[in-house]
Amino acid sequence: MSSNNNKEEPKKPAAAPPAKPSTTKTTAPAKPATPAAAKPPAPAAPKPAAAAPPPKKEPEPPAFEKGLVDEIKKKFGDSIKTVFIRPLRIKIQVEPRDITEVATFLRDSMGFDHAESVTGTDYPKDGQIEVTYHLGSYSRDDLGAQVLSLTTRTNRDDARLPTLINVYKSVEYHERETFEMLGVYFDGHPRNERFLLPEDWADIPPLRKDFRIKGR
């Protein structure tokens, strides 16, 4: 099976990466510091929203999505920070103290009725962890393709956020996973406890950047 595989794919994209890894791999042990240094600018970029990534896409934010953001902004004003507005994708950032209120508004008035996933991303350079709720809608047809990323950031050393379980029941397991993978404690969540990891796991949360896979 695999020999057949190899026969058919001596073409570039498949062949090239195996060549590359050797270079990346040799530099890898030394590199971790540099990527870490290089990485944060990416997350930091969203703040000066017009800086790095947007220029090509930002010029004309799609009307429908912009309308949605305007509606949220009308209600909450400057406490909502728009990170980007792209076709079908919106990302807004709020302070942890506002998140429950904003989520309730999104659910009740905007029609975002469920959370698809909850993602945590560690930004050691900023000393923060960003938690993203991907919200979608089943009940409103025009929102079917939209995914609204509701994000908030918390201090990395004392990562605590209010839970959204009372607004979106669907975040229950996702938040629990975020707790164990990134060590973000969700205040009010009934079970901030072990979920996917082994019961005897005794290390730092594995999706934090300072956790390294053994031997890497």
Add this chain to the structure above:
Amino acid sequence: MTSLEDKFEESKRLGLQIVKESEEDRLMTLSIGPQHPGSGHFRFTIKVDGDYIVYCDPDPGYVHRGEEKMSEYRNFIQNIPHLERPVIHDSTNITYAYSLAVEELVGIEVPRRGQYIRAIASELNRQVYTLYWLAIYGIFLGHSTMFMWPTGDRELFIDLLEALTGARVTHAFNIPGGVRNDTPDGFKDRCIRQVRYFEKRLKEYEDIFYNNPLFRQRTEQVGVLTKEDAIKLGVAGSVLRASGIPYDIRKAEPYDIYNEIDFKVQYMKTGDSFARSYVPFLDMKESCHIIEQLLDKMPQSGEVRAKLQPNPKGPPGEAYRRVESGRGALGYHIISDGTPKPYRVKISVGSFRNMLALPFLLVGQKLADMPSVYWSLNYWPVEADR
């Protein structure tokens, strides 16, 4: 006649060790899995009071492999083979969303023929997955024929995929920029022939399984998930569509060439185990039409993948792309910091979302209904664990 109380008094007087049963004694804790033949690599603890389930707590993680962490150590291309491990039976779909997200980050345009071949491969792979799922559902309910037929007919699609990709199960066929290779000679005729044969078989599936009064009794009105609850729990895929919500990513947010394809989103309104098991069947039927259309509309010649730089990378940014897999919406959220390796990869899978419905539906059911509810959730433990 002596009352029960008197009897206990009497027994005490005689020095007999007869004790009354307390409330807690009536509850029995059962551990389903992780070695249960039907559960997959997944355990859930239930408590039963007599015949009825009064408590259920899922305990996933037996096949957690840290796919998300592993992705951060490999570049965008190296990530493909290991990212398909969570669902090897649906490996084309699980790498589809990944490829779409990387294409968005790196800025690659996929040639039209590549888009068609991709869609064909993913439809074929969805059939493979659904047949596998159906086979386990069949044997889980004690219907051996329904284990053997889908397992046998699955070979039709596996053979087609083998001809197309070179591998039977783990294809690593979708890559950012298109697909790995072009269709072999005579693929279209062979594909149409086998798909048409399969359509005839589906009729027989319906007769022997779905119209079987025993199967119907075990599934109809069992584990009903209402529309409102389905939305609240945020379930995905066939579970959602069985509860009366016609939501399919292929329709809601058409990717690649799906907006050129004419198909209907299959859904039912009853929300019971029967609906949840019948919707994937309807999907298989519809998928046959989609495959035929795709083969007809596919450009006869052209590139199947865009040229990639050796170690592709894009500007810092993030992308969230979804496809409809065999188990519902499957999304990748990839954050890139401008290097060839992703900074963070989050895989949002239908199985993980549908797991929330398990305790919700099982509590209050009879233990004998557990298999028909559990496996109707289209839950794939390995995918949920990632």
